[in-house]
Amino acid sequence: MSVTYKNALILLITSISIITACKYRSQRPGHGEKPITSFKSVEGITFIEVSRRQKSNGLSYNEYGYHLTPDWRLRFVSSDSAALYSPQKDAYYNFPLALGTDSVFNIAHAFLKMKKISKDSLVFELLEAQGDSIDIHKSRVVMKLYSEPYIKRTGKDLKQLQAASKKDTLFVRGLVNKANADIKKAFAAANPVQLISKNPNLQVTKRKTKPSLLDNKYATDDDYLTPTYDIVIHKAYQDFDYSFEATVDSAGVWHYNKPLVPFLGDDDAQANYIKVSTAIMNTYLKMFMTTIPGETLGMKQASTISVNIKGIKAAK
Incomplete structure:
Protein backbone atom coordinates (compact mmCIF):
# COMPACT_ATOMS: atom_id res chain seq x y z
CA MET A 1 0.00 0.00 0.00
CA SER A 2 1.36 3.38 -0.97
CA VAL A 3 2.23 5.96 1.67
CA THR A 4 -0.18 8.40 0.04
CA TYR A 5 -3.13 6.00 0.22
CA LYS A 6 -2.34 5.01 3.77
CA ASN A 7 -2.10 8.65 4.85
CA ALA A 8 -5.38 9.41 3.13
CA LEU A 9 -7.08 6.67 5.13
CA ILE A 10 -5.58 7.57 8.50
CA LEU A 11 -5.67 11.35 7.85
CA LEU A 12 -2.90 12.28 10.23
CA ILE A 13 -2.73 16.01 9.54
CA THR A 14 -0.33 18.19 11.44
CA SER A 15 -2.55 21.18 12.10
CA ILE A 16 -6.16 21.94 12.85
CA SER A 17 -5.72 25.64 12.20
CA ILE A 18 -7.19 25.42 8.69
CA ILE A 19 -10.65 24.54 9.85
CA THR A 20 -10.73 27.13 12.61
CA ALA A 21 -9.26 29.98 10.59
CA CYS A 22 -11.56 29.87 7.61
CA LYS A 23 -15.04 28.97 6.50
CA TYR A 24 -15.43 26.30 3.86
CA ARG A 25 -17.16 27.24 0.64
CA SER A 26 -18.56 24.64 -1.69
CA GLN A 27 -16.75 24.31 -5.01
CA ARG A 28 -19.97 23.38 -6.76
CA PRO A 29 -21.70 26.06 -8.81
CA GLY A 30 -24.69 27.71 -7.21
CA HIS A 31 -23.78 26.90 -3.60
CA GLY A 32 -22.65 29.37 -1.02
CA GLU A 33 -21.62 29.20 2.58
CA LYS A 34 -23.44 26.79 4.86
CA PRO A 35 -24.04 26.99 8.59
CA ILE A 36 -21.38 25.76 10.97
CA THR A 37 -22.14 22.23 12.12
CA SER A 38 -23.13 21.50 15.71
CA PHE A 39 -23.12 18.47 18.01
CA LYS A 40 -25.12 20.20 20.73
CA SER A 41 -27.97 17.67 20.43
CA VAL A 42 -25.69 14.72 21.28
CA GLU A 43 -23.32 16.28 23.83
CA GLY A 44 -22.48 13.94 26.70
CA ILE A 45 -23.50 10.76 24.84
CA THR A 46 -20.78 8.13 24.34
CA PHE A 47 -20.63 6.71 20.82
CA ILE A 48 -18.80 3.53 19.78
CA GLU A 49 -17.64 2.90 16.22
CA VAL A 50 -19.20 -0.25 14.78
CA SER A 51 -17.97 -0.12 11.19
CA ARG A 52 -15.41 1.62 9.01
CA ARG A 53 -15.68 0.83 5.32
CA GLN A 54 -14.50 1.96 1.93
CA LYS A 55 -17.11 4.20 0.39
CA SER A 56 -16.61 2.73 -3.09
CA ASN A 57 -17.37 -0.92 -2.32
CA GLY A 58 -18.46 -1.27 1.31
CA LEU A 59 -15.42 -3.40 2.21
CA SER A 60 -13.28 -2.94 5.30
CA TYR A 61 -10.29 -4.72 3.70
CA ASN A 62 -8.29 -3.83 0.60
CA GLU A 63 -6.07 -5.90 -1.69
CA TYR A 64 -2.98 -5.23 0.44
CA GLY A 65 -4.58 -6.66 3.57
CA TYR A 66 -5.12 -3.21 5.06
CA HIS A 67 -8.03 -3.36 7.50
CA LEU A 68 -10.16 -0.37 8.38
CA THR A 69 -10.61 -1.18 12.04
CA PRO A 70 -13.61 0.41 13.83
CA ASP A 71 -11.92 1.52 17.04
CA TRP A 72 -13.19 4.99 17.92
CA ARG A 73 -15.07 5.73 21.12
CA LEU A 74 -15.97 9.36 21.64
CA ARG A 75 -18.33 11.84 23.13
CA PHE A 76 -18.81 15.50 22.40
CA VAL A 77 -18.11 17.44 25.58
CA SER A 78 -18.81 21.00 24.46
CA SER A 79 -18.89 23.17 21.36
CA ASP A 80 -15.10 23.17 21.19
CA SER A 81 -13.98 19.84 22.69
CA ALA A 82 -14.56 16.11 22.35
CA ALA A 83 -13.29 13.15 24.36
CA LEU A 84 -11.62 10.15 22.70
CA TYR A 85 -11.00 6.85 24.44
CA SER A 86 -7.46 5.48 24.80
CA PRO A 87 -7.46 1.69 25.29
CA GLN A 88 -3.83 1.87 26.42
CA LYS A 89 -4.70 4.23 29.29
CA ASP A 90 -8.26 2.94 29.72
CA ALA A 91 -9.45 6.52 29.92
CA TYR A 92 -11.02 9.31 27.85
CA TYR A 93 -8.97 12.38 26.94
CA ASN A 94 -10.29 15.70 25.74
CA PHE A 95 -9.20 17.08 22.36
CA PRO A 96 -9.98 20.38 20.65
CA LEU A 97 -13.03 20.18 18.40
CA ALA A 98 -12.95 22.55 15.46
CA LEU A 99 -16.25 23.07 13.64
CA GLY A 100 -16.46 24.22 10.03
CA THR A 101 -19.24 24.80 7.54
CA ASP A 102 -20.92 22.21 5.33
CA SER A 103 -20.92 19.66 8.20
CA VAL A 104 -17.10 19.53 8.32
CA PHE A 105 -15.22 19.21 11.59
CA ASN A 106 -11.78 18.26 12.91
CA ILE A 107 -10.76 16.16 15.85
CA ALA A 108 -7.47 14.44 16.70
CA HIS A 109 -5.89 15.44 13.38
CA ALA A 110 -8.69 13.91 11.30
CA PHE A 111 -11.01 15.94 9.08
CA LEU A 112 -14.49 14.49 8.87
CA LYS A 113 -17.85 15.33 7.38
CA MET A 114 -21.02 14.58 9.28
CA LYS A 115 -23.57 12.65 7.20
CA LYS A 116 -26.04 11.59 9.89
CA ILE A 117 -26.56 12.58 13.50
CA SER A 118 -29.02 11.34 16.11
CA LYS A 119 -28.90 10.26 19.73
CA ASP A 120 -28.73 6.65 18.51
CA SER A 121 -26.12 6.84 15.78
CA LEU A 122 -23.59 8.94 13.89
CA VAL A 123 -22.24 8.55 10.37
CA PHE A 124 -19.06 10.35 9.30
CA GLU A 125 -16.98 10.43 6.15
CA LEU A 126 -13.20 10.77 6.45
CA LEU A 127 -12.12 13.53 4.11
CA GLU A 128 -9.08 13.18 1.87
CA ALA A 129 -6.09 15.34 2.58
CA GLN A 130 -3.72 16.66 -0.06
CA GLY A 131 -0.81 18.43 1.56
CA ASP A 132 -2.28 21.15 3.76
CA SER A 133 -5.71 21.19 2.12
CA ILE A 134 -8.78 18.98 2.04
CA ASP A 135 -11.53 18.33 -0.45
CA ILE A 136 -14.84 18.54 1.38
CA HIS A 137 -16.63 16.69 -1.44
CA LYS A 138 -14.24 13.74 -1.66
CA SER A 139 -13.87 10.87 0.79
CA ARG A 140 -12.99 7.20 0.65
CA VAL A 141 -14.03 5.98 4.07
CA VAL A 142 -17.34 5.92 5.95
CA MET A 143 -17.47 5.53 9.75
CA LYS A 144 -20.63 4.44 11.58
CA LEU A 145 -21.04 4.76 15.35
CA TYR A 146 -23.84 3.68 17.70
CA SER A 147 -24.51 5.27 21.08
CA GLU A 148 -23.97 3.20 24.21
CA PRO A 149 -27.62 3.68 25.30
CA TYR A 150 -28.81 2.45 21.89
CA ILE A 151 -26.60 -0.65 22.03
CA LYS A 152 -27.81 -1.49 25.54
CA ARG A 153 -31.45 -0.75 24.75
CA THR A 154 -31.51 -2.97 21.66
CA GLY A 155 -29.38 -5.74 23.17
CA LYS A 156 -26.96 -5.66 20.25
CA ASP A 157 -23.64 -7.51 20.57
CA LEU A 158 -20.74 -5.08 20.02
CA LYS A 159 -18.35 -7.76 18.76
CA GLN A 160 -20.86 -8.90 16.18
CA LEU A 161 -21.50 -5.32 15.10
CA GLN A 162 -17.76 -4.78 14.58
CA ALA A 163 -17.13 -8.15 12.94
CA ALA A 164 -16.23 -8.56 9.27
CA SER A 165 -19.18 -8.77 6.92
CA LYS A 166 -19.92 -11.71 4.61
CA LYS A 167 -18.72 -9.52 1.77
CA ASP A 168 -15.43 -8.95 3.61
CA THR A 169 -15.02 -12.68 4.19
CA LEU A 170 -15.58 -13.54 0.52
CA PHE A 171 -13.13 -10.85 -0.55
CA VAL A 172 -10.43 -12.01 1.87
CA ARG A 173 -10.96 -15.66 0.88
CA GLY A 174 -10.25 -14.69 -2.71
CA LEU A 175 -7.02 -12.95 -1.65
CA VAL A 176 -5.98 -15.96 0.43
CA ASN A 177 -6.57 -18.40 -2.42
CA LYS A 178 -4.47 -16.29 -4.78
CA ALA A 179 -1.65 -15.82 -2.27
CA ASN A 180 -1.51 -19.51 -1.42
CA ALA A 181 -1.40 -20.45 -5.10
CA ASP A 182 1.34 -17.91 -5.82
CA ILE A 183 3.40 -16.49 -2.96
CA LYS A 184 4.23 -13.46 -5.11
CA LYS A 185 0.66 -12.41 -4.34
Missing part, protein backbone atom coordinates in the same frame (compact mmCIF):
# COMPACT_ATOMS: atom_id res chain seq x y z
CA ALA A 186 1.20 -12.62 -0.58
CA PHE A 187 -0.52 -9.87 1.41
CA ALA A 188 -0.47 -8.59 4.98
CA ALA A 189 -2.04 -10.94 7.51
CA ALA A 190 -4.32 -9.45 10.15
CA ASN A 191 -2.72 -11.92 12.57
CA PRO A 192 0.92 -11.92 11.48
CA VAL A 193 3.39 -14.80 11.42
CA GLN A 194 4.35 -16.12 14.84
CA LEU A 195 7.98 -17.10 15.46
CA ILE A 196 8.39 -19.21 18.60
CA SER A 197 11.84 -20.14 19.86
CA LYS A 198 12.35 -23.78 20.79
CA ASN A 199 16.01 -23.36 21.74
CA PRO A 200 17.31 -21.39 24.75
CA ASN A 201 20.10 -19.94 22.59
CA LEU A 202 17.63 -18.12 20.34
CA GLN A 203 15.53 -15.15 21.34
CA VAL A 204 12.97 -13.61 19.01
CA THR A 205 11.16 -10.33 19.51
CA LYS A 206 8.47 -8.88 17.26
CA ARG A 207 8.60 -5.11 17.04
CA LYS A 208 5.48 -3.47 18.37
CA THR A 209 4.22 0.08 18.05
CA LYS A 210 2.87 1.72 21.17
CA PRO A 211 -0.02 3.96 20.08
CA SER A 212 -0.87 7.00 22.12
CA LEU A 213 -3.59 9.56 21.70
CA LEU A 214 -1.60 11.93 23.87
CA ASP A 215 1.43 12.30 21.59
CA ASN A 216 -0.37 11.90 18.26
CA LYS A 217 0.79 8.32 17.62
CA TYR A 218 -2.44 6.67 16.56
CA ALA A 219 -1.63 3.97 14.03
CA THR A 220 -0.27 0.50 14.67
CA ASP A 221 -0.83 -0.64 11.08
CA ASP A 222 2.84 -1.38 10.47
CA ASP A 223 2.70 -4.06 13.16
CA TYR A 224 0.85 -6.28 10.70
CA LEU A 225 1.41 -4.58 7.34
CA THR A 226 5.20 -4.86 7.61
CA PRO A 227 5.88 -7.16 10.58
CA THR A 228 9.51 -7.05 11.72
CA TYR A 229 11.29 -9.54 13.98
CA ASP A 230 14.61 -9.16 15.80
CA ILE A 231 16.36 -12.50 16.34
CA VAL A 232 19.46 -13.10 18.44
CA ILE A 233 21.30 -16.43 18.24
CA HIS A 234 23.88 -17.27 20.90
CA LYS A 235 26.57 -19.93 20.38
CA ALA A 236 26.45 -19.20 16.64
CA TYR A 237 29.25 -20.47 14.40
CA GLN A 238 30.55 -16.89 14.27
CA ASP A 239 29.43 -13.32 14.90
CA PHE A 240 27.14 -12.07 12.14
CA ASP A 241 24.38 -9.59 11.40
CA TYR A 242 21.88 -9.98 8.54
CA SER A 243 18.60 -8.35 7.57
CA PHE A 244 16.31 -9.69 4.88
CA GLU A 245 12.73 -10.05 3.72
CA ALA A 246 11.05 -13.42 3.40
CA THR A 247 7.63 -14.83 2.64
CA VAL A 248 6.16 -17.44 4.96
CA ASP A 249 3.61 -19.58 3.13
CA SER A 250 0.40 -21.07 4.52
CA ALA A 251 2.30 -24.17 5.70
CA GLY A 252 4.85 -22.11 7.63
CA VAL A 253 7.64 -22.66 5.08
CA TRP A 254 10.16 -19.82 4.58
CA HIS A 255 10.94 -18.38 1.13
CA TYR A 256 13.83 -15.90 0.88
CA ASN A 257 12.94 -12.68 -0.96
CA LYS A 258 15.71 -10.10 -0.75
CA PRO A 259 18.31 -8.52 1.53
CA LEU A 260 17.35 -5.34 3.33
CA VAL A 261 20.72 -3.61 3.11
CA PRO A 262 22.21 -1.59 0.21
CA PHE A 263 25.20 -2.85 -1.81
CA LEU A 264 25.88 0.13 -4.11
CA GLY A 265 26.47 -1.98 -7.20
CA ASP A 266 28.73 -4.57 -5.55
CA ASP A 267 27.21 -7.70 -7.11
CA ASP A 268 29.69 -10.11 -5.53
CA ALA A 269 29.05 -8.81 -2.03
CA GLN A 270 25.31 -8.97 -2.60
CA ALA A 271 25.46 -12.53 -3.92
CA ASN A 272 27.52 -13.64 -0.91
CA TYR A 273 25.16 -11.85 1.50
CA ILE A 274 22.14 -13.62 -0.02
CA LYS A 275 23.93 -16.99 0.03
CA VAL A 276 24.95 -16.79 3.68
CA SER A 277 21.71 -15.26 5.00
CA THR A 278 19.66 -17.85 3.08
CA ALA A 279 21.76 -20.60 4.67
CA ILE A 280 21.15 -19.11 8.13
CA MET A 281 17.43 -18.99 7.39
CA ASN A 282 17.41 -22.62 6.28
CA THR A 283 19.37 -23.85 9.29
CA TYR A 284 19.11 -21.82 12.48
CA LEU A 285 15.61 -20.50 11.89
CA LYS A 286 14.15 -23.82 10.84
CA MET A 287 15.98 -25.77 13.55
CA PHE A 288 15.54 -23.36 16.46
CA MET A 289 12.05 -21.96 15.85
CA THR A 290 8.48 -23.02 15.27
CA THR A 291 6.92 -20.91 12.52
CA ILE A 292 3.16 -20.39 12.54
CA PRO A 293 1.85 -18.79 9.33
CA GLY A 294 -0.12 -15.57 9.32
CA GLU A 295 -3.88 -15.62 8.98
CA THR A 296 -6.78 -13.31 8.26
CA LEU A 297 -10.35 -14.06 9.35
CA GLY A 298 -9.23 -17.52 10.42
CA MET A 299 -7.66 -18.38 7.05
CA LYS A 300 -3.96 -19.28 6.90
CA GLN A 301 -2.14 -17.39 4.19
CA ALA A 302 1.20 -16.49 2.63
CA SER A 303 2.51 -13.20 4.00
CA THR A 304 5.79 -11.26 3.94
CA ILE A 305 7.94 -10.46 6.96
CA SER A 306 11.24 -8.70 7.69
CA VAL A 307 13.88 -10.22 9.96
CA ASN A 308 17.04 -8.89 11.58
CA ILE A 309 19.30 -11.76 12.69
CA LYS A 310 22.28 -11.25 14.96
CA GLY A 311 24.63 -14.14 15.62
CA ILE A 312 26.83 -14.13 18.72
CA LYS A 313 29.58 -16.73 18.86
CA ALA A 314 29.94 -16.57 22.63
CA ALA A 315 27.43 -18.20 24.96
CA LYS A 316 24.97 -16.10 26.94
Whole structure:
Protein backbone atom coordinates (compact mmCIF):
# COMPACT_ATOMS: atom_id res chain seq x y z
CA MET A 1 0.00 0.00 0.00
CA SER A 2 1.36 3.38 -0.97
CA VAL A 3 2.23 5.96 1.67
CA THR A 4 -0.18 8.40 0.04
CA TYR A 5 -3.13 6.00 0.22
CA LYS A 6 -2.34 5.01 3.77
CA ASN A 7 -2.10 8.65 4.85
CA ALA A 8 -5.38 9.41 3.13
CA LEU A 9 -7.08 6.67 5.13
CA ILE A 10 -5.58 7.57 8.50
CA LEU A 11 -5.67 11.35 7.85
CA LEU A 12 -2.90 12.28 10.23
CA ILE A 13 -2.73 16.01 9.54
CA THR A 14 -0.33 18.19 11.44
CA SER A 15 -2.55 21.18 12.10
CA ILE A 16 -6.16 21.94 12.85
CA SER A 17 -5.72 25.64 12.20
CA ILE A 18 -7.19 25.42 8.69
CA ILE A 19 -10.65 24.54 9.85
CA THR A 20 -10.73 27.13 12.61
CA ALA A 21 -9.26 29.98 10.59
CA CYS A 22 -11.56 29.87 7.61
CA LYS A 23 -15.04 28.97 6.50
CA TYR A 24 -15.43 26.30 3.86
CA ARG A 25 -17.16 27.24 0.64
CA SER A 26 -18.56 24.64 -1.69
CA GLN A 27 -16.75 24.31 -5.01
CA ARG A 28 -19.97 23.38 -6.76
CA PRO A 29 -21.70 26.06 -8.81
CA GLY A 30 -24.69 27.71 -7.21
CA HIS A 31 -23.78 26.90 -3.60
CA GLY A 32 -22.65 29.37 -1.02
CA GLU A 33 -21.62 29.20 2.58
CA LYS A 34 -23.44 26.79 4.86
CA PRO A 35 -24.04 26.99 8.59
CA ILE A 36 -21.38 25.76 10.97
CA THR A 37 -22.14 22.23 12.12
CA SER A 38 -23.13 21.50 15.71
CA PHE A 39 -23.12 18.47 18.01
CA LYS A 40 -25.12 20.20 20.73
CA SER A 41 -27.97 17.67 20.43
CA VAL A 42 -25.69 14.72 21.28
CA GLU A 43 -23.32 16.28 23.83
CA GLY A 44 -22.48 13.94 26.70
CA ILE A 45 -23.50 10.76 24.84
CA THR A 46 -20.78 8.13 24.34
CA PHE A 47 -20.63 6.71 20.82
CA ILE A 48 -18.80 3.53 19.78
CA GLU A 49 -17.64 2.90 16.22
CA VAL A 50 -19.20 -0.25 14.78
CA SER A 51 -17.97 -0.12 11.19
CA ARG A 52 -15.41 1.62 9.01
CA ARG A 53 -15.68 0.83 5.32
CA GLN A 54 -14.50 1.96 1.93
CA LYS A 55 -17.11 4.20 0.39
CA SER A 56 -16.61 2.73 -3.09
CA ASN A 57 -17.37 -0.92 -2.32
CA GLY A 58 -18.46 -1.27 1.31
CA LEU A 59 -15.42 -3.40 2.21
CA SER A 60 -13.28 -2.94 5.30
CA TYR A 61 -10.29 -4.72 3.70
CA ASN A 62 -8.29 -3.83 0.60
CA GLU A 63 -6.07 -5.90 -1.69
CA TYR A 64 -2.98 -5.23 0.44
CA GLY A 65 -4.58 -6.66 3.57
CA TYR A 66 -5.12 -3.21 5.06
CA HIS A 67 -8.03 -3.36 7.50
CA LEU A 68 -10.16 -0.37 8.38
CA THR A 69 -10.61 -1.18 12.04
CA PRO A 70 -13.61 0.41 13.83
CA ASP A 71 -11.92 1.52 17.04
CA TRP A 72 -13.19 4.99 17.92
CA ARG A 73 -15.07 5.73 21.12
CA LEU A 74 -15.97 9.36 21.64
CA ARG A 75 -18.33 11.84 23.13
CA PHE A 76 -18.81 15.50 22.40
CA VAL A 77 -18.11 17.44 25.58
CA SER A 78 -18.81 21.00 24.46
CA SER A 79 -18.89 23.17 21.36
CA ASP A 80 -15.10 23.17 21.19
CA SER A 81 -13.98 19.84 22.69
CA ALA A 82 -14.56 16.11 22.35
CA ALA A 83 -13.29 13.15 24.36
CA LEU A 84 -11.62 10.15 22.70
CA TYR A 85 -11.00 6.85 24.44
CA SER A 86 -7.46 5.48 24.80
CA PRO A 87 -7.46 1.69 25.29
CA GLN A 88 -3.83 1.87 26.42
CA LYS A 89 -4.70 4.23 29.29
CA ASP A 90 -8.26 2.94 29.72
CA ALA A 91 -9.45 6.52 29.92
CA TYR A 92 -11.02 9.31 27.85
CA TYR A 93 -8.97 12.38 26.94
CA ASN A 94 -10.29 15.70 25.74
CA PHE A 95 -9.20 17.08 22.36
CA PRO A 96 -9.98 20.38 20.65
CA LEU A 97 -13.03 20.18 18.40
CA ALA A 98 -12.95 22.55 15.46
CA LEU A 99 -16.25 23.07 13.64
CA GLY A 100 -16.46 24.22 10.03
CA THR A 101 -19.24 24.80 7.54
CA ASP A 102 -20.92 22.21 5.33
CA SER A 103 -20.92 19.66 8.20
CA VAL A 104 -17.10 19.53 8.32
CA PHE A 105 -15.22 19.21 11.59
CA ASN A 106 -11.78 18.26 12.91
CA ILE A 107 -10.76 16.16 15.85
CA ALA A 108 -7.47 14.44 16.70
CA HIS A 109 -5.89 15.44 13.38
CA ALA A 110 -8.69 13.91 11.30
CA PHE A 111 -11.01 15.94 9.08
CA LEU A 112 -14.49 14.49 8.87
CA LYS A 113 -17.85 15.33 7.38
CA MET A 114 -21.02 14.58 9.28
CA LYS A 115 -23.57 12.65 7.20
CA LYS A 116 -26.04 11.59 9.89
CA ILE A 117 -26.56 12.58 13.50
CA SER A 118 -29.02 11.34 16.11
CA LYS A 119 -28.90 10.26 19.73
CA ASP A 120 -28.73 6.65 18.51
CA SER A 121 -26.12 6.84 15.78
CA LEU A 122 -23.59 8.94 13.89
CA VAL A 123 -22.24 8.55 10.37
CA PHE A 124 -19.06 10.35 9.30
CA GLU A 125 -16.98 10.43 6.15
CA LEU A 126 -13.20 10.77 6.45
CA LEU A 127 -12.12 13.53 4.11
CA GLU A 128 -9.08 13.18 1.87
CA ALA A 129 -6.09 15.34 2.58
CA GLN A 130 -3.72 16.66 -0.06
CA GLY A 131 -0.81 18.43 1.56
CA ASP A 132 -2.28 21.15 3.76
CA SER A 133 -5.71 21.19 2.12
CA ILE A 134 -8.78 18.98 2.04
CA ASP A 135 -11.53 18.33 -0.45
CA ILE A 136 -14.84 18.54 1.38
CA HIS A 137 -16.63 16.69 -1.44
CA LYS A 138 -14.24 13.74 -1.66
CA SER A 139 -13.87 10.87 0.79
CA ARG A 140 -12.99 7.20 0.65
CA VAL A 141 -14.03 5.98 4.07
CA VAL A 142 -17.34 5.92 5.95
CA MET A 143 -17.47 5.53 9.75
CA LYS A 144 -20.63 4.44 11.58
CA LEU A 145 -21.04 4.76 15.35
CA TYR A 146 -23.84 3.68 17.70
CA SER A 147 -24.51 5.27 21.08
CA GLU A 148 -23.97 3.20 24.21
CA PRO A 149 -27.62 3.68 25.30
CA TYR A 150 -28.81 2.45 21.89
CA ILE A 151 -26.60 -0.65 22.03
CA LYS A 152 -27.81 -1.49 25.54
CA ARG A 153 -31.45 -0.75 24.75
CA THR A 154 -31.51 -2.97 21.66
CA GLY A 155 -29.38 -5.74 23.17
CA LYS A 156 -26.96 -5.66 20.25
CA ASP A 157 -23.64 -7.51 20.57
CA LEU A 158 -20.74 -5.08 20.02
CA LYS A 159 -18.35 -7.76 18.76
CA GLN A 160 -20.86 -8.90 16.18
CA LEU A 161 -21.50 -5.32 15.10
CA GLN A 162 -17.76 -4.78 14.58
CA ALA A 163 -17.13 -8.15 12.94
CA ALA A 164 -16.23 -8.56 9.27
CA SER A 165 -19.18 -8.77 6.92
CA LYS A 166 -19.92 -11.71 4.61
CA LYS A 167 -18.72 -9.52 1.77
CA ASP A 168 -15.43 -8.95 3.61
CA THR A 169 -15.02 -12.68 4.19
CA LEU A 170 -15.58 -13.54 0.52
CA PHE A 171 -13.13 -10.85 -0.55
CA VAL A 172 -10.43 -12.01 1.87
CA ARG A 173 -10.96 -15.66 0.88
CA GLY A 174 -10.25 -14.69 -2.71
CA LEU A 175 -7.02 -12.95 -1.65
CA VAL A 176 -5.98 -15.96 0.43
CA ASN A 177 -6.57 -18.40 -2.42
CA LYS A 178 -4.47 -16.29 -4.78
CA ALA A 179 -1.65 -15.82 -2.27
CA ASN A 180 -1.51 -19.51 -1.42
CA ALA A 181 -1.40 -20.45 -5.10
CA ASP A 182 1.34 -17.91 -5.82
CA ILE A 183 3.40 -16.49 -2.96
CA LYS A 184 4.23 -13.46 -5.11
CA LYS A 185 0.66 -12.41 -4.34
CA ALA A 186 1.20 -12.62 -0.58
CA PHE A 187 -0.52 -9.87 1.41
CA ALA A 188 -0.47 -8.59 4.98
CA ALA A 189 -2.04 -10.94 7.51
CA ALA A 190 -4.32 -9.45 10.15
CA ASN A 191 -2.72 -11.92 12.57
CA PRO A 192 0.92 -11.92 11.48
CA VAL A 193 3.39 -14.80 11.42
CA GLN A 194 4.35 -16.12 14.84
CA LEU A 195 7.98 -17.10 15.46
CA ILE A 196 8.39 -19.21 18.60
CA SER A 197 11.84 -20.14 19.86
CA LYS A 198 12.35 -23.78 20.79
CA ASN A 199 16.01 -23.36 21.74
CA PRO A 200 17.31 -21.39 24.75
CA ASN A 201 20.10 -19.94 22.59
CA LEU A 202 17.63 -18.12 20.34
CA GLN A 203 15.53 -15.15 21.34
CA VAL A 204 12.97 -13.61 19.01
CA THR A 205 11.16 -10.33 19.51
CA LYS A 206 8.47 -8.88 17.26
CA ARG A 207 8.60 -5.11 17.04
CA LYS A 208 5.48 -3.47 18.37
CA THR A 209 4.22 0.08 18.05
CA LYS A 210 2.87 1.72 21.17
CA PRO A 211 -0.02 3.96 20.08
CA SER A 212 -0.87 7.00 22.12
CA LEU A 213 -3.59 9.56 21.70
CA LEU A 214 -1.60 11.93 23.87
CA ASP A 215 1.43 12.30 21.59
CA ASN A 216 -0.37 11.90 18.26
CA LYS A 217 0.79 8.32 17.62
CA TYR A 218 -2.44 6.67 16.56
CA ALA A 219 -1.63 3.97 14.03
CA THR A 220 -0.27 0.50 14.67
CA ASP A 221 -0.83 -0.64 11.08
CA ASP A 222 2.84 -1.38 10.47
CA ASP A 223 2.70 -4.06 13.16
CA TYR A 224 0.85 -6.28 10.70
CA LEU A 225 1.41 -4.58 7.34
CA THR A 226 5.20 -4.86 7.61
CA PRO A 227 5.88 -7.16 10.58
CA THR A 228 9.51 -7.05 11.72
CA TYR A 229 11.29 -9.54 13.98
CA ASP A 230 14.61 -9.16 15.80
CA ILE A 231 16.36 -12.50 16.34
CA VAL A 232 19.46 -13.10 18.44
CA ILE A 233 21.30 -16.43 18.24
CA HIS A 234 23.88 -17.27 20.90
CA LYS A 235 26.57 -19.93 20.38
CA ALA A 236 26.45 -19.20 16.64
CA TYR A 237 29.25 -20.47 14.40
CA GLN A 238 30.55 -16.89 14.27
CA ASP A 239 29.43 -13.32 14.90
CA PHE A 240 27.14 -12.07 12.14
CA ASP A 241 24.38 -9.59 11.40
CA TYR A 242 21.88 -9.98 8.54
CA SER A 243 18.60 -8.35 7.57
CA PHE A 244 16.31 -9.69 4.88
CA GLU A 245 12.73 -10.05 3.72
CA ALA A 246 11.05 -13.42 3.40
CA THR A 247 7.63 -14.83 2.64
CA VAL A 248 6.16 -17.44 4.96
CA ASP A 249 3.61 -19.58 3.13
CA SER A 250 0.40 -21.07 4.52
CA ALA A 251 2.30 -24.17 5.70
CA GLY A 252 4.85 -22.11 7.63
CA VAL A 253 7.64 -22.66 5.08
CA TRP A 254 10.16 -19.82 4.58
CA HIS A 255 10.94 -18.38 1.13
CA TYR A 256 13.83 -15.90 0.88
CA ASN A 257 12.94 -12.68 -0.96
CA LYS A 258 15.71 -10.10 -0.75
CA PRO A 259 18.31 -8.52 1.53
CA LEU A 260 17.35 -5.34 3.33
CA VAL A 261 20.72 -3.61 3.11
CA PRO A 262 22.21 -1.59 0.21
CA PHE A 263 25.20 -2.85 -1.81
CA LEU A 264 25.88 0.13 -4.11
CA GLY A 265 26.47 -1.98 -7.20
CA ASP A 266 28.73 -4.57 -5.55
CA ASP A 267 27.21 -7.70 -7.11
CA ASP A 268 29.69 -10.11 -5.53
CA ALA A 269 29.05 -8.81 -2.03
CA GLN A 270 25.31 -8.97 -2.60
CA ALA A 271 25.46 -12.53 -3.92
CA ASN A 272 27.52 -13.64 -0.91
CA TYR A 273 25.16 -11.85 1.50
CA ILE A 274 22.14 -13.62 -0.02
CA LYS A 275 23.93 -16.99 0.03
CA VAL A 276 24.95 -16.79 3.68
CA SER A 277 21.71 -15.26 5.00
CA THR A 278 19.66 -17.85 3.08
CA ALA A 279 21.76 -20.60 4.67
CA ILE A 280 21.15 -19.11 8.13
CA MET A 281 17.43 -18.99 7.39
CA ASN A 282 17.41 -22.62 6.28
CA THR A 283 19.37 -23.85 9.29
CA TYR A 284 19.11 -21.82 12.48
CA LEU A 285 15.61 -20.50 11.89
CA LYS A 286 14.15 -23.82 10.84
CA MET A 287 15.98 -25.77 13.55
CA PHE A 288 15.54 -23.36 16.46
CA MET A 289 12.05 -21.96 15.85
CA THR A 290 8.48 -23.02 15.27
CA THR A 291 6.92 -20.91 12.52
CA ILE A 292 3.16 -20.39 12.54
CA PRO A 293 1.85 -18.79 9.33
CA GLY A 294 -0.12 -15.57 9.32
CA GLU A 295 -3.88 -15.62 8.98
CA THR A 296 -6.78 -13.31 8.26
CA LEU A 297 -10.35 -14.06 9.35
CA GLY A 298 -9.23 -17.52 10.42
CA MET A 299 -7.66 -18.38 7.05
CA LYS A 300 -3.96 -19.28 6.90
CA GLN A 301 -2.14 -17.39 4.19
CA ALA A 302 1.20 -16.49 2.63
CA SER A 303 2.51 -13.20 4.00
CA THR A 304 5.79 -11.26 3.94
CA ILE A 305 7.94 -10.46 6.96
CA SER A 306 11.24 -8.70 7.69
CA VAL A 307 13.88 -10.22 9.96
CA ASN A 308 17.04 -8.89 11.58
CA ILE A 309 19.30 -11.76 12.69
CA LYS A 310 22.28 -11.25 14.96
CA GLY A 311 24.63 -14.14 15.62
CA ILE A 312 26.83 -14.13 18.72
CA LYS A 313 29.58 -16.73 18.86
CA ALA A 314 29.94 -16.57 22.63
CA ALA A 315 27.43 -18.20 24.96
CA LYS A 316 24.97 -16.10 26.94
